[in-house]
Amino acid sequence: MNPNDNQQQSEGPLFTSPDCDAAREYFRAKPKAMVDKVMSVTDAVSRFVGDGDYLASGGFGGDRIATAVLHEIVRQEKQHLGLAGHTATHDFQILCAGNLTGRGQLLDRVDSAYIVGLEARGLSPHARRVMQSGTVAVCEWSNYTLALRFQAAAMGVPFLPARSLAGSDTFRHSAAKQIECPFTGEKLIAVPALWPDVAVIHVHESDRYGNCRIRGTSVSDWHVARAAKKLIISCERLIENEEIRRDPTSTVIPFYCVDAVCEVPSGSYPGNMPYEYFSDEDHLREWLTAETDASTHREFLDRFLLGVRDFAAYLELCGGAARLEELRNEELMV
């Protein structure tokens, strides 16, 4: 039997190059001195997020997300970004505020594993409008295969094999390829390395150089941080470098991956931050409801996102310290 019989082919667009030598050259030139990288979110976004960049958002959609950085990307009207939609839920909803709202086009290509939904909370009407408009190119993946693309990039190799995707339309609309194992002859799915131009990750603690600690699940951030060409960290708290050195086992992201460190307390709000605060389900519901109608959505965005100075002002609008205390109690179940 011809080994190419029944060979499956995919037809999805590949938005990023899997060239590992080009990535090596990039990382060779990247400044690696351990210097103070603390700056405002505004500065971090204006310096490290460029129009046309391909973006990865850490955490899990509405859990440990860099909300403040995502808001600022929308406020600064970044244009024509690509996105790794790796369980993109509320983060995707925020970025979609830059599409079909009279502010140009923020997203124009998406590698999709999970988009437009907010898990048990339902689907985002606006994200659906964006993805049903035909203006954003889409390539399908699954959560694991998209995570594996970051892993390949973090390893510095052009692809990794997996045993999922095979036989499905998810494969057909992906940019994966079927290959034969050189040892066993089995059919495998090869997924191309993904080096995002820029990634944004929210962590519990970082020192001024970008040595970071994450508590709870890491989702894919161990690999996202290492795959990203530029990395913006937001953190609940800045800690001293001595504290990092006291317990190096706890460091998850090392400084040399990091370009900017922004101290943003409650920075994952309205998302969940393990051991800190639970998600604000009331606010997320209000956001989803506002999206039902294009004009109420615009008013909502003006009030909570576009018309506010910074993330601290957003937190105040959402109930400030009193609300955050409630969410902290909910998280800690006290």
Add this chain to the structure above:
Amino acid sequence: MSNFNSMEMMICAASRLIDDGAMVVVGTGAPCAASMLAQKNSAPNSTLMFEAGGIGPLLPKMPISVGDSRTFYQGLMATSMGDVMETCQRGLVDYTFLGGAQIDMFGNLNSTRIGGDHQQPKVRLPGSGGANDLGSLCWRILVITPHDRRRFTERVDFITTPGFLDGPGAREKAGLPPGTGPYKVITNLAVMGYHEESKRMQVESLHPNVTLDEVQANTGFELLVKEPLELTPTPDDEQLRVLREEVDPQRYIIGRS
């Protein structure tokens, strides 16, 4: 016999399918309730896993997200998505619970789009999430879903997650791990499995007061029927007590019925 609603019936029927000592990757909602019930009742040594990295939690509440902090509350490990998926890929995970907007007679699931073309769909849905991986890599796929013709369709618009694809041998031919695939579908009307040779969906047991005609009338393809056709066991008092008092005291899930 106690009174119970159809959601309680579905959850209790699903929970009985989990054998003790099993490893299960679950989502939110009814699957999570069924797995929690199994763990607190009939399968105390089973391990719950969540795709974002939560392993073996003592769930205090129903999670809202499969990545929220409930999914590793007093857990055994808070790890990564890759670790959970690779545990499935290594062959350690017995069951996964999946859902979808559409399911066909071979158990293929669609959660990506309805109508239109791929770059401009009529209705865009979330896509695979972890479903394609879990449905490819876990040994047995369980589905809990309401039973109607809109969901049980002749053809799915998009195969997000592979069932038996187009029939016997198709999964293996495509390169999926041998011996994996759809196992049971639990609805408000019946429990269905798959015919050993043809891999087509077949009714295995009817819930109380449900007729075979009613099940077929709510299905958009021809169902096979397993002989002898059985009656789905109703929830027992202890199952209902645990479900109502310990699994879902706020009635988030069981109150939906």
